[in-house]
Amino acid sequence: MPRERFLKQSLGAQFANIKNARILVVGAGGIGCELLKNLVCTGFGEIHVVDLDTIDLSNLNRQFLFRHAHIKKSKALVAREAASKFNPNVKIEAHHANIKDPQFNVDWFRSFVIVFNALDNLDARRHVNRMCLAADVPLIESGTTGFNGQVQPIRKRLTECYDCAPKETPKSFPVCTIRSTPSQPIHCIVWAKSYLFNELFGISEDQASDLDHTSDENNKEEIAELKKEAAALKEIRASMGSTEFPQKVFDKVFTQDIKRLLGMEDMWKMRKPPTALDFETVNAEAANVDRQTLADDQKDWSLAENFAVFADSLIRLSDRLDKLRAAQETGNAPPILTFDKDDRDTLDFVAAAANLRSITFGIETKSEFDIKQMAGNIIPAIATTNATTAALCVLQAFKIMRGDWAKAKMVFLTKSTERVINKESLRPPRPDCGVCATAYARLVINTEKTTLESFVKDVLVKKLGYNQDEVEVSNNAGVWYDPDMAMDDNDNLEKTLSEINIVNDSTVIIRGEGDEGERVNLELSISNMELDPSAAAATSESFTLVPDLQTIPKKTPAVTATTTDSAPSNGHNLPTRTTAKRSADEAELDNDQTAKRGKVAEEKKDVTVVEDDGAIMIDDD
Numbered sequence: 001m002p003r004e005r006f007l008k009q010s011l012g013a014q015f016a017n018i019k020n021a022r023i024l025v026v027g028a029g030g031i032g033c034e035l036l037k038n039l040v041c042t043g044f045g046e047i048h049v050v051d052l053d054t055i056d057l058s059n060l061n062r063q064f065l066f067r068h069a070h071i072k073k074s075k076a077l078v079a080r081e082a083a084s085k086f087n088p089n090v091k092i093e094a095h096h097a098n099i100k101d102p103q104f105n106v107d108w109f110r111s112f113v114i115v116f117n118a119l120d121n122l123d124a125r126r127h128v129n130r131m132c133l134a135a136d137v138p139l140i141e142s143g144t145t146g147f148n149g150q151v152q153p154i155r156k157r158l159t160e161c162y163d164c165a166p167k168e169t170p171k172s173f174p175v176c177t178i179r180s181t182p183s184q185p186i187h188c189i190v191w192a193k194s195y196l197f198n199e200l201f202g203i204s205e206d207q208a209s210d211l212d213h214t215s216d217e218n219n220k221e222e223i224a225e226l227k228k229e230a231a232a233l234k235e236i237r238a239s240m241g242s243t244e245f246p247q248k249v250f251d252k253v254f255t256q257d258i259k260r261l262l263g264m265e266d267m268w269k270m271r272k273p274p275t276a277l278d279f280e281t282v283n284a285e286a287a288n289v290d291r292q293t294l295a296d297d298q299k300d301w302s303l304a305e306n307f308a309v310f311a312d313s314l315i316r317l318s319d320r321l322d323k324l325r326a327a328q329e330t331g332n333a334p335p336i337l338t339f340d341k342d343d344r345d346t347l348d349f350v351a352a353a354a355n356l357r358s359i360t361f362g363i364e365t366k367s368e369f370d371i372k373q374m375a376g377n378i379i380p381a382i383a384t385t386n387a388t389t390a391a392l393c394v395l396q397a398f399k400i401m402r403g404d405w406a407k408a409k410m411v412f413l414t415k416s417t418e419r420v421i422n423k424e425s426l427r428p429p430r431p432d433c434g435v436c437a438t439a440y441a442r443l444v445i446n447t448e449k450t451t452l453e454s455f456v457k458d459v460l461v462k463k464l465g466y467n468q469d470e471v472e473v474s475n476n477a478g479v480w481y482d483p484d485m486a487m488d489d490n491d492n493l494e495k496t497l498s499e500i501n502i503v504n505d506s507t508v509i510i511r512g513e514g515d516e517g518e519r520v521n522l523e524l525s526i527s528n529m530e531l532d533p534s535a536a537a538a539t540s541e542s543f544t545l546v547p548d549l550q551t552i553p554k555k556t557p558a559v560t561a562t563t564t565d566s567a568p569s570n571g572h573n574l575p576t577r578t579t580a581k582r583s584a585d586e587a588e589l590d591n592d593q594t595a596k597r598g599k600v601a602e603e604k605k606d607v608t609v610v611e612d613d614g615a616i617m618i619d620d621d
């Protein structure tokens, strides 16, 4: 069959491994669709794909496995159907589900030879990272942002894990900037989206992740006033559905609140003061607005046009909430609306309210199209970046399939006139990583006389600094000590180490259960220490650690913080390197790569150089 012939010619001895490989792709979005197509065409034998989402119109420009007719259908299922056509020899299993669901447990992860992450949020990426570490399965992590892409092969104990490098936290703004002294369009957009929208239709502002409350202490009086303002708005919310509702909201936020701010003269000594708007005047002007022009989201709306959209969307959203309330079952939490950049009603409201606020503060207004990008934290996803990144994932997978971790690389794609693709050697795990760090030592101890209790108290707590209530001790025979087993009820404590199979040449795993501040994990290789027969029992002095560890490093806070909700929606949350990227030369990129490639091709026994029958030799260095 020609397909297999060319694959064999291109992949050499690897082909058989690839044909038998069972692999997992998490995410069937921008990168996932490209990746799936590449993996299917390469002939990976069994591919599982997991995605929780359904297809949206906005996916179609780049997620090429999907067509208009697929809108609202499961991404995973449609991706399987479309990708199968590229190579019917490949078995594809689709799971329309969240990768965090319990059915996808460690044993299930262990059944794959490689896992590929093609996700768009920190939370899911972190979860898969942990599962792959627990299952000891290689993970190829990838992400794109605009023109930038990144591929990171991860292997337990060998390389940095996804959480070894700190991640950028989503941007947030001080409350006073948003509520009292905006100076940029984004401040007004955040005000409309995270404050006004939520106070009227959603959950109160204190929960908004893009508001930073750290400087509240220094602005106590203003914060107290702002709390009163929010409370007054809540009262207005109660009149939703009445004909006066739009005017009440407008008067409150664009007239009264602005007048109150103007009264704080100190605030405007160094800043341009805002101008309050008048409902009657703007409403009269809005009567002449041509509604057709409002459909154009690239147009800069005038004050009257913004007003028309504001008033209209306010009514549309109020009606929606009313209907939800009417349909609500008794006893359930009251229904709310949430902002969604792809929901026209919520976007109209946020765009118009943000622009009206910009007008009061003399800030430039933005088109609805621009506001959609800013409010949705959208950096345009670029199909070519996704495609290239997905291809780089597969090239890394070839090395991993060969077990050639020395050649596996962290690869960066950037917009550059010099070199678009750069690579870096993989780094070893960070010793204080709260997720993957494991300390190693040899413990020389008398296993016949030392009890588990003495081991926990003298070695783990006293010597190494573990917290007695947070530590777990296990070996290949099971868990012998864990914080949930109260010390008093744990019958194992009086047993000697040898009685619980902690014997010469065995391994004991110590896990700190807590998060930040708790010690990282420890793997102890045991050597039995012969004791003088007259020695009564083991004491804290009767063991040796090689190397002589003083205390075990603590897990760091940097890798346990941040949430996903406010993370940008496309392939963001790329790991941030703590050091600058190395230059191309340092990153082992020769200038005469063509010459080098020729040489590699000649030397490698498992790669076939094909002459004239059309196959392309894959050089994945």
Ligand SMILES: Nc1ncnc2c1ncn2[C@@H]1O[C@H](COP(=O)(O)OP(=O)(O)OP(=O)(O)O)[C@@H](O)[C@H]1O
Pocket (backbone or CB within 6 Å): 026, 027, 028, 029, 030, 031, 032, 050, 051, 052, 053, 058, 059, 075, 097, 098, 099, 100, 118, 119, 120, 121, 124, 381, 569, 570, 571
């Ligand atoms: N926990 C999860 N379990 C399964 N799939 C997930 C999970 N989290 C995210 N995904 C999927 O990962 C994919 C990421 O793809 P992509 O970055 O292209 O995002 P998108 O939602 O398709 O597009 P955009 O966000 O740019 O509109 C999405 O299809 C998303 O449904």
Ligand SMILES: [Zn+2]
Pocket (backbone or CB within 6 Å): 160, 161, 162, 163, 164, 165, 429, 430, 433, 434, 435, 436, 437
């Ligand atoms: Zn790590």
